[in-house]
Structure formats: C-alpha cells, structure tokens
Amino acid sequence: MPTHRRLVIVGGGIGGMATGLALTRAGIPFVLYEQAPAYAEVGAGISLWPNATRVLKAFGVLDRLVSLGEPIAQFNLMQPGGKLIAEMSMDGFDTPALCVHRADLHRCLRDPLPADRLEGNQRLLSYSQGPEGIAAHFASGLEIAAPGLIGADGINSVVRAQLHGEAAPIYRGYCIWRGIAEVPLKTLRGHISETWGRGSRFGILPMGQGRVCWYATRNGPPLQADGPNGRKDEIYQLFKGWHSPIPELVAATDQAMILKTDARDRRPLSNWGKESVTLVGDAAHPITPNVGQGACLAIEDAACLAKCLMAAPNVAGAFRAYETMRKRRTAFVGRQARRIGAIGQWENPWVVMGRNFITGLVLSHAQDMRLNAVYAYEV
DSSP, X not given: OOOOSOEEEEOOSHHHHHHHHHHHHHTOOEEEEOSSSSOOOOOOEEEEOHXXXXXXXXXXXXXXXXXXXXXXXXXXXXXXXXXXXXXXXXXXXXXXXXXXXXXXXXXXXXTTSOGGGEEOSOOEEEEEXXXXXXXXXXXXXXXXXXXXXXXXXXXXXHHHHHHHOOOOOEEXXXXXXXXXXXXXXXXXXXXXXXXXXSSEEEEEEEEXXXXXXXXXXXXXXXXXXXXXXXXXXXXXXXXXXXXXXXXXXXXXXXXXXXXEXXXXXXOOOSXXXXXXXXXXXXXXXXXXXXXSOHHHHHHHHHHHHHHHHHHSXXXXXXXXXXHHHHHHHHHHXXXXXXXXXXXXXXXXXXXXXXXXXXXXXXXXXXXXXXXXXXXXXXX
C-alpha cells in the first residue's frame, strides 16, 4: 500500500479542527478522520482566554468569534448569598477573553478547511508503525498509510491507549452539570462569575445573542444518577436559595439540554508519542475545567505543532520537539485546574470561611501570578 504524503489526524473535535486549521495555514497536507457520521454541533458554552484568542487571531477566525460571542471584561467570585469574594479585571491583554458556544467555535475552526480534508464515519481501531510512517486501520475496513498520525480523539483516545495502555481517567470527586438559558440579562454583559458554596459551585458565562451558559458542581461518588424528579429539578433544589440569577437560569433551561459529566482528568505523561505518532488536546493532557483551559490548550497545541512541522527535517523530529515544548506547560495548567477545583469543592464551614477570606485578600490586592501565567502565555 503506497504511503500518501498527508498526515492523518484522528478526531474532529476542537483539538482536531484547530490542528487541521493550523496545518492548512502552514501549507502542510493532512486528512482528518472523525468517527461520527457528521460533525455534530453539540455542547454548551466555552471560555476562550487571551492565550487562545491570540492564536485564533493568527488563524484568522477571531473577528468572527467575537461577533458570535461575548467579550469578558471581568470575573467575579461570589458567595451563595451574593457577597463578593473577589473580582478580577481582564484588561491588559492584547486579545480579548471570550465566551462562545462550543458549536460556534467548532464551526469557525471547521469552515476554512477544504472539504476533501474531512472524512466522517471513520472510527480508528489501531495503527501500526513502519519505516516510512504509520498505517491507520479503521472499522470500515479503510487502511491509510501516512508519514505521521496525530491523535486528537479526546480523553478516551484510542491512539493514547495504544501508545500507553488502557487506563480509566481519574475521578476528582464531583459531577458537573452544564446548561444554556436564553434570557435577556443585560446586567451580566461582559461579566462572568463563579459562586463558591460548600461542596458545590455555580458558574455563569454570558455568551451573547441572548444566551447564558451556566455550570454547576456537587461533591459525590462517580456516575451519580439523576434525582427522582429529573435532572433540572435536582439542580434547582440544590441552588434555589443562592443569589439571583442562579435559580432563574436553571428554571429557564430546557431539561433535555442539560449535560452531566464527572470531573475527570489524567496524570501528565512523561512521553506523549513515539516515532511518527503524537497527541494533541485532551488525548494528551485532559484537565478539569476549573481554569477554562481545555480548549485553549488544544488550540495552543495546534499552533505549536504546525510550527514544529515547518521547522523540523522530518515528522518524528517535529513531533518530539513539539512534545518537549508542550509537556511542562500543559502539566502546569492541569495542576492549577485540579488545585482550584479541589479548593472550590471544600465542605467544612470553618475551612470554607478561611478559604473565602484568603482568596478575597489575594485576588483583591494583586493578580494571582499563577493565573496570569496561564492566561498571558504565548505559544
């Protein structure tokens, strides 16, 4: 079977599409294979911080995303009764922070790609290494030989499993609900917030176009079943005593559109890929969503990988250079996300009181340098 000159990308999510766009702009040929029959526009809201919007500007899609989403001017950290713990301005960056619908981001990354570079209904089974690259084997019977394989197939990546063995993601002790309410809340324009309770949190992200994304958490065992009166009622009962507009947002959300997942991540890998295979996004470094960096890191990965492919003499060398540049950064952000999530889920009332006081003191008097290192990063 002759080897074609196009790289293979497996996975058509944010990481895969961002990688495809980065390679397109770099003039590097590829084909992207997605297991779903079509590129479904699903999901809830997503935050894009300056480290990612800087890359999206270079990709040529930022202006369109700004028109579809909501620029973020300020982050507010609250208590359930409505008292402010701390606030952080998002001024001072060269590109804006944004809240957008995940489907809008996916579409903006996908639309510039040539149609013949995208193939749906192709589920990867395995790959094999050879002297000239890889051979990818799909459930349809398709076999593709290529100079390199990029696994962008998410937290349960088939490519990662073949590289590093099967292992379940790590549960971090709480579930996450996500929903979208269509409500005219002008007072929320430009402001996102997270409210910290005891073992529960609630976040609000206005996305523009009259849409507000929200998320909520609760401590408990993995794979928690919905309450007897349904998912929406369960969330409403948990948060009905919290400050406005939290109960109103839950009430205004279609129950069928509320997503529920467990907070999971993985420990950092010492080596991501091997020979002509590498990983991007959640396949390489899945993190909990507590600093809003899952998609942002995947977008960073895409830009870095394309630059390494342009600079290196061969695919394997480019992949190893890319991994060396990305491992420390992504491990750092993953630790910060895990740490903030754990602190936000504390339950002891005395510990929570101290947490709120110290957090307010730190964030009100100086930018948290660790967060600044996350958001101000340049690829």
